[in-house]
Structure formats: C-alpha cells, structure tokens
Amino acid sequence: MADANRPEQPAEHRPGGGHPSPTVRSQRVKAAVASTVGTTIEWYDFFLYGTAAALVFPKIFFPTESPLAGTLASFSTLFVGFAARPVGAAIFGHYGDRIGRKAALIATLTLMGAATALMGLLPGYDAIGPLAPVLLVVLRIVQGIGVGGEWGGSVLLSMEWGSSRRRGFMASLPQLGVPLGLLLSTLAVRITSEIAGPAGFDAWGWRIPFLLSVVLVGIGLYVRLSILETPQFARLRQEQTVVKQPVLEVFRTQPRAIATSAFVRMAEQAPFYLFITFVLAYGTEELGLDRDSLLNDTLVAAAVGMITVPLFGHLSDRFGRRLVYGTGIVLIGLFAFPYYALLNTRQAGLVLLAIVVSLVFHDIMYGPQAALISETFGTGVRYSGAGLGYQLASVIAGGPAPLIAAAILAATGSSFWISMYIIGCAVISFVALLLMPQPHASAEEDAESLQRQPAA
Template sequence: MTTDATTDPAEARLRAQGTSSRSQRTKAAVASTVGTTIEWYDFFLYGTAAALIFPSVFFPESSALAGTLLAFSTQFVGFAARPIGAAIFGHYGDRLGRKGALITTLSLMGAATALMGVLPGYATIGVAAPILLTLLRILQGIGVGGEWGGSVLMSMEWGRRKRHGFMASLPQLGVPIGLLLSTAAVRIVSGVGGEHFFETWGWRIPFLLSVVLIAIGLYVRLSVLETPHFRRVREQKAVVKAPVWEVIKTQPRAIITSAFVRMAEQAPFYLFITFVLTYGTEALSLQRDDLLNDVLVAAALGFITVPLFGFLSDIFGRRLVYGIGVVGIAIFAFPYFGLLNTEESGLVLLAIVLSLAIHDIMYGPQAALISETFGTGVRYSGAGLGYQLASVVAGGPAPLIATAIFAATKSSTGISWYIVGCAVVSMIALLLMPKPHASVEDVVEERDEVKAA
C-alpha cells in the first residue's frame, strides 16, 4: 500500500524536516533505549534499596531476616502491578499509538521514584511509611508494565524485518545500563558519604537524581514519530477497539507461553542482582561495596552481550539462541553458588559476570521472540501482557522464594534446584510457543531518502 503523504501527518512532517526512514530508525532506537534505561534505573534502584536499606528504614521493628522478607514483599507488589500497566498502556498503545503511551509511562515512573526519595521513614510517620512506599511501588510497576511493550515496538517496528532481533534488543540495553547507573549511584554516594551517611539520608540522593534523567528521556522521546506499522493500521482503519480483550480471546496460547518462556530468564536474573546482595553480605559476610562493584562489571558486559545475541537470533533463529540460553542457565545453577561460596573475590566476580552473560543469551532475542508472536493491531497489548505476567510468576517471587529456601535450609542447594525448575518450565513453553504472526512479514513501504518539500 502506498501512503499518501498529503494525508499522513507523519510523512508530511518527515518531508518538512528533510528527514528519512533511516534517520527515524536511529531516533527510535535511541529514544527507546534511553527511555528503558531510565525506567530500569528507577526499578533496579528500588531492588538495591530493598536489599540494603529499606528493612531498617521502613521495617525497623522486625528482625533482619523478617525485614528483608518484608522489603522484598513490597518489591513483589511492583511486579504484580506490571500486568496492570501492560493492560492499561497496551490498550492505548494499540488504539492511539506507541509514542503517547511511552511518554506517559516515563512520567509516571519518574514521579513515583522521585517521591520515594522524599518519603519519611517508619521512625517519622510510623506505619504510614511502608504503606506509602507500597503505593509508590505499585505506580512504579504500572509504569514499567506499560513501558516495555511500547519501547520494543517503537524500535522494532521502525526496523527492517531481517533486523528485528537486533533492533528489538536495543531497548533491552536499558536493563544493563539502568542496572549500571543505579548500582553506580548507590556505590558513589555510599563511597563518598560513608556507610552511616548512606543509611541515614544519602540513599535518597539516587532516587532524587531520577528527575534529571526523566527530563532527558522526555526530550528525546518527543522527537520520534509514530511507527510505520501502526500508521498503516490506522490508515487502513484496522485499529482494534478493545485490543486487550481481543488478544486474550484470539491468542491466549501466545500470551501464556510468552510469560512462562521467561521463567529461566527473569527469576534467576533477580537472584543474580538483588538476592545476591543479601546472600553475599549476610550468609557469606562479603563486603557490600565489593558485591556492588562486581554487579557493575557484569552490567557493563551487557552492552555487548544483549545486542550480540539479538543479532545472532537474526542469523540463527530466535528459538535456537533462546534455547541455548535456557540450557545454559540450568547448567550454571549449581556452579554459580559454588563459586560464590568460595568467598574468593575473583571467583565471586566470575560467578556474577557469567550469570548475567548467560542470562543475556535469552534476553537479547527475547523481545523479538515475544513481540513477533502477535499481530500488529494487538501487539502492544499481547506482548506487554505476556512479558509482564512473568513478573508475577517469575521475577517477583524469586527473591522471596530464595530467601525463604535459605532461611529454612541454610543452604544454597534448594535455590539452585529452583533455578533448574525455572529452566524446565521455560523450555516447555518455548517448544509450545506459536510461530511468528503473519503480520510480521508485512512490508511497510520505506522511503530511505525523503527530501524536503
């Protein structure tokens, strides 16, 4: 179908600016990656604080273990809210467009995180403190739940079909970059002000810094146009009136398998970046700053591994690459804790680096693997729901389950078996996952060079 530039505001804007599809692909990739970086900075910052700070600030009357469980419980609430965000913003993203939904999710996430930075603790306002913390965490979860689908689609739908894996992996870079920035912020504030300063007031600084990041993210996102795939749906008057209900009704298997295929990726990931801080400091008496430094090194490696495995999925296929990652995480479940338990700095670093590298074998191709399963008219809703439902069954419960297993057994063996079980579930889901939807093969006319009118 040939787009009439005189009736298409997006094409008219392209002509007026003398831009091109290639330029918009670059802008979309950058805007998606910057946005997800900020979202995940906020989300990971909470996870780090839940492991190190929140037990004493918001649950001071509990024992150390009970305080940690309560802090991870508030973290789980954010995971449980993600599918709600996916449904809300999936609806508007499929009805009105990807761009507007993404600007809203970014604003919501930033506001919730900044408010956490000024939230009084239990010593000041009593039980209201953990209640307000939980409410803000819910807002964070809704924001992240709506963010992922739109960011991935903004980048992927501007990309060429043969590069979907690579283009969709770029927003996934927001995870290692956000992890790197949040961990670095905690590390710097703690190092400069000292442990006492960080635990009393300094922990708020990284939360307040998110305001600056949000301003940058909004500026970048406002410059990106709507994706050509969604414009085509709108031109053909094929916009689905109730996309969430439509995708649940027509593609339930795709949603369910998209959720469970993430078990081997998401559950171990949150053990590798949050539970490891609790396990390392309390069970192994390792230094918090050393563990944070190790996470920084592993996160930096993600700059290479995430897009690399996304690119390899374009060559060898999504399922093959993803399946290798599932098997890899199962094999590494016991060696991971074996390396940690040596308490040797070099081997602890090796455990953390390898854990995230194997995770990225799945995380690189994952966005395209899930998104391509759904039709264009319901893709934001379907991909978002499938992806975020995993937060309820995988990512959210993982630190809680690991903490409970360790409390009951005083051993990491049960946690390793838990990781293996997650891998088995993911492999079954991968084998049952539907083939890519036919609409993925639609050819959207590309104008690689659009001259100013």
C-alpha cells in the first residue's frame, strides 16, 4: 500500500539517468511560483469571506435576526459558495482540458478577485434592505465558481511540469495557498481590527481587506502570464487528441474515481472549516473567548502549515500517498473529542494547542491530497475529473460543516455531537481511500521526457 501511488521513476531521474534541461528547470520554478501565488490569492479571498461570515455579516446583512439565527443565515451564504464550486470545476475543467491550463487559471483568478472586491463595496441591510443579502449571495456564487475552477488548474500546472519522482511535493506547493491565504486574510482582519477598533471594524473596517484583493489579483496575473502550457497538455494538442467533451467523458469512464475523490476529503475538509471558521463563532459566542486571541492562534497555525503542507507532500513521495493520507484520517478522528475538550478549558495555551494540532493533522492529508486525486485521472480529462472530485466535497463536506455544527450546538448546547460528526467524516474518508482506483498510467509521464519526445 505504501508504494501504490508512487509512479515508476523515468529514466532521467533514475541512478545514472540524465538531468532536466534548463528550460524544464526554469518552467518548474515558474509553475510552482505561479500556482502558489495564485492559490494564495484565491484562498485569501475565500477565507476572508469565512471570517467575515462568522464575525461581521450577521450584523451587517442579517440585523433583524437573533444572534444565533443571524450566524446560521450567514453560514448559509458561506454554503452557497461551496455549492457553486462544482459548477466552477465543470466550467473551467472543460476549458482547461480543451484550451489549456494557463488560460483557465487566468480567468478564475480574475473572476474571484472581482467578486471579492465588489463585496467590499456592497451596502448593508440598513442601506438597501433585503437586497443586500441577495447581492451578497450572488457575489458569493461568483466567488465560488472562481475558486471551483482554480484548484484543478493550479495543481496540474505545478504537477505536470514536475518530475514523477517528486510529484507529491510539487502538487503540494499550490496547496500552500491555503495556509498562506489563511495567514494573509487573518492578518488583514487582525490589523484592520486593531486600527479601526471593534466598533469601527464592524461599521466600515471589514471592507478594507476585501478591497485589497484588487492589488493581490494584479500581482497574481503578472506571475501567471509568464508561464508556458504544461508539456502533457501540449502533447495532447500536438497529437490532436484533446478530448472534446472532457466533463462528460470523465463521468462516463471514471465515475468511481470522481466519487471516491470527493468522499476521501470528508475527514479533511469538513473538520477544517470547523477549525478555522466555526471556531470563531463557537469561541466568541459560546465560550466568551477574545476574538483577537482566536485570530492570533489561527495565524500561528497557518504559519505552521507553510511547513507541514509541503512536508507531508514530500513524505508521500517517500512512503506513498495512501499511507500518509490514511494516517491523517485516523489522527483527525482520534482528535475530535480532545479538540473541543481543550477549547472548553478556555485556557489560552490549551486553546492555541487545540487550533495548531488540529490544522497539523489536517495538513497530513492536505499535503499529499492534490497528487493523490490528480494521479487518478488521465491527462485528457484530468482538469475536469480532479476538479470535480475535489470540489464535490464542498457540497457534502466543507460547505455544510459550519452550518451543521451551528445547528448541533443550537439544539444540544454541547460539542459532543460535533465531535461525533468529525469521527463520522473520518470513517467515510477511510472507506473512500480504500476504494480509490490506482493511479492512471499517464500519471507516470514526466515533463523532461515529454520535452525530449518528437511531436506525433
């Protein structure tokens, strides 16, 4: 099992083999940077919304509701964005497999950046009444479509330029967008809150981090425009074997791969949004903890993630994707009750420990996850298949998780069944991991070897 997801090394990476050409080396670096910078901006936007949904939006867009009902309504808009992700994966997966990874990635970045900036300009309920939450939902859908198409392209841009020997590590680099985006969004909220004060932040300060996304998008577009198309997709174009209807084709030929890719994320994504979004509402409203202290703890955990995500991607190259990923599933399940027990102490050091450890266990899965899922699909449908499998989890896992947790807390007044919910997610993921198909043969293709092959 440890070696099942480690494709055989191509000749140029075996002892005595050749070395990558200067062109390939240069493009590998550019692809890694372009993917990581882009996903960082995308996740900055997405996490910023999650933070605002927990702390501000109930007052700004749902002021007529009780605090608990306002939180539930706010998390419902969070879920809408998750529900839109598979739509984005299908749209941009189609164009990413038909036209190319680079063009699709430029479009996703522009789309999500525009939606986020407009959120920063959106009037509240007091100004335009019920139209305010309606427009918020519309922008949230646009934002979700953008991030839904982003992940598959970013991962493939980095992975398909990489060597099969280090594919887990290369594919984990775009995953760094999560801790980096979480770090930047939390830092933006923290600094703005400090400058504006609690009242000023709730009144106008929350808009500043949203508007800053315009600057970040400009940087991201500059980086992405400099990268070339991946050798694997370029070969499909040269051989005129590009799939005409990649979304339909992948559903027809690899439905099991799509389903297991979605369910294997249950233990990673559902708890993650409890750890970084619901914890803010739970900690401030239920436990009476200081908001800024929780944000600081999240900053520490995000900083640790910049090390742990690529580390576990690298370890999956050494010991196999499934062994590393399965270890993370088990640890998340075992930590479900200790996590809330540590939070419920209200002791600063133990709360910090709970938040940091929870995200480290998450990263054990998140590091190798991109390669684990992407290697399951063939090159011609990989953007569509990997993106759909990955983003369908948003509907069954990440999107409903804060909403389910808030409903459980409202009904029981206890974290017991929230912990049981986390354990249930872990069980589902472990079964899905066992049922995942083996890597597709085209996953063994290497950028350097493809560069050496003559066009068909």
